[in-house]
Amino acid sequence: GTPTSVMAQFYLGTRRYEALDIEGAAFCFERVNRLNSAWDIAHYDYGMALFRLQRFMEAERHFELALRLNPALVQATFMLGYTLLAKGNFGDGVEQMKQAIRQSPKELQFHWGYGYNLLRMNQWEEAIPVLKQALLIREADADIHASLGEALLFQGEVEGAKKHLDRSLQLNAKALPTLALRYICDLNSNATPETLQKIEKVLQQAIQAESVHSGQFWFYLGQIYRQRDKTREAFQSYRNAIHSGFSSELLFFGLSETAEQLGKKLDAQLYRDEYERLQSLRSQIPLLAQHVLRVKDDTDAHLALARAYRSFQFRQKAMTEYYRYLQLIPTDSKVLEERKAYFQQVHEALRHSAPLSLLPKLL
Numbered sequence: 354g355t356p357t358s359v360m361a362q363f364y365l366g367t368r369r370y371e372a373l374d375i376e377g378a379a380f381c382f383e384r385v386n387r388l389n390s391a392w393d394i395a396h397y398d399y400g401m402a403l404f405r406l407q408r409f410m411e412a413e414r415h416f417e418l419a420l421r422l423n424p425a426l427v428q429a430t431f432m433l434g435y436t437l438l439a440k441g442n443f444g445d446g447v448e449q450m451k452q453a454i455r456q457s458p459k460e461l462q463f464h465w466g467y468g469y470n471l472l473r474m475n476q477w478e479e480a481i482p483v484l485k486q487a488l489l490i491r492e493a494d495a496d497i498h499a500s501l502g503e504a505l506l507f508q509g510e511v512e513g514a515k516k517h518l519d520r521s522l523q524l525n526a527k528a529l530p531t532l533a534l535r536y537i538c539d540l541n542s543n544a545t546p547e548t549l550q551k552i553e554k555v556l557q558q559a560i561q562a563e564s565v566h567s568g569q570f571w572f573y574l575g576q577i578y579r580q581r582d583k584t585r586e587a588f589q590s591y592r593n594a595i596h597s598g599f600s601s602e603l604l605f606f607g608l609s610e611t612a613e614q615l616g617k618k619l620d621a622q623l624y625r626d627e628y629e630r631l632q633s634l635r636s637q638i639p640l641l642a643q644h645v646l647r648v649k650d651d652t653d654a655h656l657a658l659a660r661a662y663r664s665f666q667f668r669q670k671a672m673t674e675y676y677r678y679l680q681l682i683p684t685d686s687k688v689l690e691e692r693k694a695y696f697q698q699v700h701e702a703l704r705h706s707a708p709l710s711l712l713p714k715l716l
Contacts, residue, residue, distance in 0.1 A: 359388045363395060367715055370402060378402045386415075393423035394716045400432060401715055409440045427456045428713045431463050435712075438470055441696040442676060443669040461490040466711040469500055473565070474668035474699070477504040495524035499531040503566075511538050530566055533559035537573050544580070553577050568599025575607055584614045598698065600666055602631045634661050645674075652681050656688065668699045 366381030382399035389395060400415035416433040419426050434449025450467040457463060468483035484501040488494065502518035505511075518535040521528065536552040544552070556574045560567050575590035588611040594604055605628035612621035641658040645651060659674035675692040679685065 359385055359392075359395075362388070363398075366398065366402070370398070370715055375402055375405045379406060391422060393419045393426055393429075396422065397426060397429045397432070398715045400429070400436075401712070404432065404436055404439070404712075407439070409436050412436045413440065425456075426716075427453050427460070427463075428716060430456065431466065431713060435466065435470070439700065441672050441692075441700070443474070443672045444676060447669065459490060461487055462711070462713050464490065465494075465497055466713075468497075469711055471669070472500050472504055475507075475666045476669050477508040480504045481508065493524060495521045495528065495531075498524065499528060499534070502531070503534055506534060506538060507569075514538055529555070529559050529562050533570060534566070537569075540573060540576065542580070546581070549577050549581055553581075568594050568597035571597055572599055572601070572604050572607075575604075575611075579607060579611065584611050587611045588615060598666070600631075600664060602628055602635070605631065631664060634664055637661065638665075645677075649677075650681060652678055655681070659692075663695060672696065672699065 362381045362384045366378045366385065369375075369381060370378035379399065379402040382395060382402055385392070385395045386399055396415045396419035400412045400419065403409075403412035403415060413433065413436045416429045416436060419429040420433065423429075430449055431453035434446045434451075434453065437443075437446030437449060440446075447467075450463065450470070454460070454463045454467060464483055464487035468480050468487055471477075471480035471483060481501065481504050484497055484504060487497050488501065491497070498517045498521035502514045502516075502521060505517065506514035515535065515538045518531055518538065521531050522535060525531070533555050536555050539548060540552055553574060556570045556577070560570050560574070571590050571594035575587045575594065578584075578587035578590055587607065591604055591608045591611065605624045609621045609624035609628055612618075612624055638658070638661050641654055641661060645654050645658060648654065655674050655678040659671050659678060662668075662671035662674060672692075672695070675688070675695070678688060679692065682688070
């Protein structure tokens, strides 16, 4: 028969969770909470199951209930932050994660989870010190070295990126995306034809593996094709990068150049216009960011900044500015739909990339 006691249901839920029967675990933990609503750990474990099921509104409520019963339950603080991120409230989500780190500065899971989420939101500069701290807690971790190498690479610190990507490959030589990132470090104008051919092959394999980096990999593949005078292949790779969600000035510059060489005059002009728009926009971002700090109720500036951050895939910053705008004008249906559509894109990118090792265990 079905166990009815609180502890029997709790242990059954734990076993089901560990066996990856998350629906079954949630059913058990829900019964535990009905039988005993004043147990902090039961609320936390139920929140974990709900989070895994992507029932984020309910998960948030149970993490908050756990913290109301036990404010020192730091795992609930961290997971509340993670849940707020998943819901699109990046400002408060990041603050909760940072609070968990302040409460438990030697907890690897918190540094690793926070750093990884910063990385996936393309906050490379902010991710670097967090991931470095994670490595101080556990150096022999291939995933953390790979993440730090990626952040350093896209922040322009190529030598540091090589060091951490090499260490990651020492620990896990089969990680194809890590190998592709390491080869990108060697991609420059002096690369030999043999080197370019080798990098091309690895990037193609990494793209076929449906890596979270596919957009970047398509872009770099386009760069290789241009160096090898394969104009048509370069043009198509750049277009594939856009379809994979990647955007940068260099991408649109490459598109305009290759479109011109292929005789696509109209396309070349459109891509050149976008290249120039992004260049201008990048110079405006610091001014807009300073302005909204001084004039917090300037709705036009918040919306302009959200869209500017979005153009450069600064996901956390874009979502934060959308959030601030809608706090001031919550009835703007057009912007609500715009934010919702963008959040769905961001959430898909985060959901498909996040390893389960980021999540704390049940209590």
